Amino acid sequence: MNNGEFERIARYFAPLANEAALGLTDDAAVWLPPTGRALVLTLDQMIEGVHFLADDPPDCVARKLLRRNLSDLAAMGAAPIGYLLTTALRATTPEPWLAMFAEGLRVDQERYGITLFGGDSTSTAGPLMVSATMIGQVAPGAAWRRSGARAGDAMFVTGTIGDAVLGLEAARGNIDDPTLRFRERRLLPEPRVGLAIAGLVHAAIDISDGLVQDVGHLCAASGVGAVIEAGLVPRSAAARAAGDDWLAARLTGGDDYELVIAAPVEAEPALRAGCGDVAITRIGFFTGSHQDVIVRDAAGAAMSFARPGWRHF
Incomplete structure (x- = not known):
């Protein structure tokens, strides 16, 4: 040196x-x-x-x-x-x-x-x-793992999904960002540290590679499948204003750094209380009938994607 x-x-x-x-x-x-x-x-x-x-x-x-x-x-x-x-x-x-x-x-x-x-x-x-x-x-033995999701668990996400990838599209000139919400979320994600939900969570993963792909990682580790209801995936006011053409990008773009949580359906009120000011939304469920990630549109039809998320190689 x-x-x-x-x-x-x-x-x-x-x-x-x-x-x-x-x-x-x-x-x-x-x-x-x-x-x-x-x-x-x-x-x-x-x-x-x-x-x-x-x-x-x-x-x-x-x-x-x-x-x-x-x-x-x-x-x-x-x-x-x-x-x-x-x-x-x-x-x-x-x-x-x-x-x-x-x-x-x-x-x-x-x-x-x-x-x-x-x-x-x-x-x-x-x-x-x-x-x-x-x-x-x-605490020893208390760390949440990707491998703990169970068939019948509900799937929750914190915050809103998709603003970061829309921030990248805005930087490329492909979408307007009048409120600068997309730019802010691309540059400064909000890690969800400090949530008071210990004892309620069966499994968790953060969304770095894209919602669909990261749910797939959790399913693979847990040996379960999942169903995501696309219409329930929360979006910001800016994303709503951008319209539905960006739905696939929001579900697969990544860089959100929100949490996907597997927990019992009956834990929802306690999860909401433990998350405090951080919004938490139920967007689907985990199942033992298959080991795929199925994303259903508003009409209930399965959606397909060119890629489920970010590829590192």
């Missing part, structure tokens, strides 16, 4: 670190985990041109990076503690970009009560890449 890298770490990242990070001057952090808690670890990366656009605000890139990881913890019912950060930046990356990126980290560290443990920094001649390894905690 050259002196410039040390200076950048000291200037932008050391102020974000906790005591366990030892000032970011040693090779690793030293941390004593909470007594009697199980740790939950997850990692997500973001690559310029794949996960964010070159002209996206740097503070939003940083905040989305943290929030994608926080959403993974939320999908397991875990509370966040902190994270490790890796950056691969071009030598020509300007200082104001780094300053805004670090400020985005600071804002969401404060918002979600997390802190920086350490990480790594390197240079690249290609696209920018940033990654975060998020550390959370949960």
